[in-house]
Amino acid sequence: xxxxxxxxxxxxxxxxxxxxxxxxxxxxxxxxxxxxxxxxxxxxxxxxxxxxxxxxxxxxxxxxxxxxxxxxxxxxxxxxxxxxxxxxxxxxxxxxxxxxxxxxxxxxxxxxxxxxxxxxxxxxxxxxxxxxxxxxxxxxxxxxxxxxxxxxxxxxxxxxxxxxxxxxxxxxxxxxxxxxxxxxxxxxxxx
Amino acid sequence: xxxxxxxxxxxxxxxxxxxxxxxxxxxxxxxxxxxxxxxxxxxxxxxxxxxxxxxxxxxxxxxxxxxxxxxxxxxxxxxxxxxxxxxxxxxxxxxxxxxxxxxxxxxxxxxxxxxxxxxxxxxxxxxxxxxxxxxxxxxxxxxxxxxxxxxxxxxxxxxxxxxxxxxxxxxxxxxxxxxxxxxxxxxxxxxxxxxxxxxxxxxxxxxxxxxxxxxxxxxxxxxxxxxxxxxxxxxxxxxxxxxxxxxxxxxxxxxxxxxxxxxxxxxxxxxxxxxxxxxxxxxxxxxxxxxxxxxxxxxxxxxxxxxxxxxxxxxxxxxxxxxxxxxxxxxxxxxxxxxxxx
Numbered sequence: 001x002x003x004x005x006x007x008x009x010x011x012x013x014x015x016x017x018x019x020x021x022x023x024x025x026x027x028x029x030x031x032x033x034x035x036x037x038x039x040x041x042x043x044x045x046x047x048x049x050x051x052x053x054x055x056x057x058x059x060x061x062x063x064x065x066x067x068x069x070x071x072x073x074x075x076x077x078x079x080x081x082x083x084x085x086x087x088x089x090x091x092x093x094x095x096x097x098x099x100x101x102x103x104x105x106x107x108x109x110x111x112x113x114x115x116x117x118x119x120x121x122x123x124x125x126x127x128x129x130x131x132x133x134x135x136x137x138x139x140x141x142x143x144x145x146x147x148x149x150x151x152x153x154x155x156x157x158x159x160x161x162x163x164x165x166x167x168x169x170x171x172x173x174x175x176x177x178x179x180x181x182x183x184x185x186x187x188x189x190x191x
Numbered sequence: 192x193x194x195x196x197x198x199x200x201x202x203x204x205x206x207x208x209x210x211x212x213x214x215x216x217x218x219x220x221x222x223x224x225x226x227x228x229x230x231x232x233x234x235x236x237x238x239x240x241x242x243x244x245x246x247x248x249x250x251x252x253x254x255x256x257x258x259x260x261x262x263x264x265x266x267x268x269x270x271x272x273x274x275x276x277x278x279x280x281x282x283x284x285x286x287x288x289x290x291x292x293x294x295x296x297x298x299x300x301x302x303x304x305x306x307x308x309x310x311x312x313x314x315x316x317x318x319x320x321x322x323x324x325x326x327x328x329x330x331x332x333x334x335x336x337x338x339x340x341x342x343x344x345x346x347x348x349x350x351x352x353x354x355x356x357x358x359x360x361x362x363x364x365x366x367x368x369x370x371x372x373x374x375x376x377x378x379x380x381x382x383x384x385x386x387x388x389x390x391x392x393x394x395x396x397x398x399x400x401x402x403x404x405x406x407x408x409x410x411x412x413x414x415x416x417x418x419x420x421x422x423x424x425x426x427x428x429x430x431x432x433x434x435x436x437x438x439x440x441x442x443x444x445x446x447x448x449x450x451x452x453x454x455x456x457x458x459x460x461x462x463x464x465x466x467x468x469x470x471x472x473x474x475x476x477x478x479x480x481x482x483x484x485x486x487x488x489x490x491x492x493x494x495x496x497x498x499x500x501x502x503x504x505x506x507x508x509x510x511x512x513x514x515x516x517x518x519x520x521x522x523x524x525x526x527x528x529x530x531x532x533x
Binding site: 015029030032033036037038039040041042043044045046047048049050052054055057058061062065081082085089151152155156157158159162168169170171172173174176177 | 242
């Protein structure tokens with residue numbers, strides 16, 4: 001199974017040790033690179049959240065690394081993880097503002113409501129009677145409804161759903177995501 | 192917090208991996224959301240992935256790891272800020288040259304003058320032989336011929352240069368944007384040597400690329416980052432450029448492209464790129480970048496692997512490209528990235 005690039009916590013050195021090595025010691029770029037690699041998937045995720053485009057997110061991850069190489073030596077960093085989070089966000093927000101051109105990009109990423117990471121509205125049992133949830137389910141597209149039903153009410157995995165529908169995994173994820181979002185909007189509208 | 196954020200981060204990445212690979216059910220989602228909600232860094236990261244459910248994030252992360260390691264390695268070498276600035280200045284000048292010059296062949300003498308101008312900028316002092324060569328246009332033109340084939344391969348500098356007629360100008364761009372310290376010394380000997388020496392210098396820097404000598408055709412702009420970061424040859428930066436260049440070449444009229452366009456081709460790759468068994472066992476993933484020529488019959492041939500994944504992926508990438516239909520336009524040579532993900 002192919003891995004995401006997880007932080008190598010099993011490696012002995014702590015964040016602080018690697019950082020100190022970079023700032024003061026001989027390890028230099030190598031240590032900082034190792035340290036950054038630990039957080040890289042999460043930094044990538046943060047960049048994705050703001051910039052939306054994976055290519056831009058990739059470039060931002062590298063740009064943040066560049067900034068890191070300078071700032072790590074200039075500032076005294078107490079908690080690397082928290083500091084990195086702020087650095088990453090600020091960098092991406094600046095990039096986003098730089099590239100903001102189209103009228104649809106009016107809303108700053110930080111203003112947009114966060115729907116996806118919030119708890120779902122399901123209690124894993126299909127509503128029996130005429131309830132808001134049932135009505136909202138009925139309003140979904142066929143694919144969204146199928147995916148949502150299989151995933152939440154029949155406890156199928158993405159892979160299984162993709163096989164059943166002869167659909168691509170990415171599409172299944174998309175249907176579930178959008179289905180969830182539409183359900184939430186619908187429920188909040190009626191609630 | 193009592194819990195170690197790094198351990199939770201690790202768990203989150205495990206879950207994100209499963210989210211991506213499909214081995215993911217509602218309980219996993221619940222756990223992932225709990226982890227996301229308990230920390231803002233994790234929450235934003237999860238939001239990011241969830242907002243692009245159809246993207247092959249694995250490939251991007253693999254590419255990032257490569258880029259990062261390359262970068263961390265590079266940083267060990269002494270950085271040469273002055274040379275970098277000089278190279279950037281030369282590059283800007285070369286850009287001006289390309290923009291301003293007409294596309295006719297007769298501008299070769301002008302190209303020679305531009306070379307001298309840029310040499311003056313970067314060299315300590317212009318040498319007499321340079322002046323001499325500009326006063327002998329016929330001779331220069333004749334001497335300039337050998338450099339023309341170079342532009343076939345070496346026109347890489349910028350995507351916008353992908354126009355067939357700009358042979359000599361581009362070769363001057365080539366020459367002008369060499370690393371400043373070496374070029375000045377090449378201008379010092381006699382004018383003959385000065386001009387003829389250029390091909391070797393360029394050849395050295397651009398290696399096999401110069402082999403594509405048949406026509407004054409242009410591949411999509413490729414080596415721009417190589418010029419900007421003249422002390423680095425970041426393959427990853429080139430990958431970015433070739434991706435952008437692919438887009439640019441598609442926007443221009445009669446550009447070479449896969450039949451139906453690049454988007455369709457990328458869909459085709461996504462659907463059909465299968466990791467060979469050996470690669471799967473080794474947990475390999477990432478991109479294979481290859482360069483190939485389009486023959487007169489628009490068939491891909493003369494493949495060159497620019498970035499290899501090994502374990503049979505390169506061969507698979509070639510097979511995929513060969514199996515597809517291509518339209519040959521202006522460029523004879525194309526670079527393509529084939530992602531392999533699990």
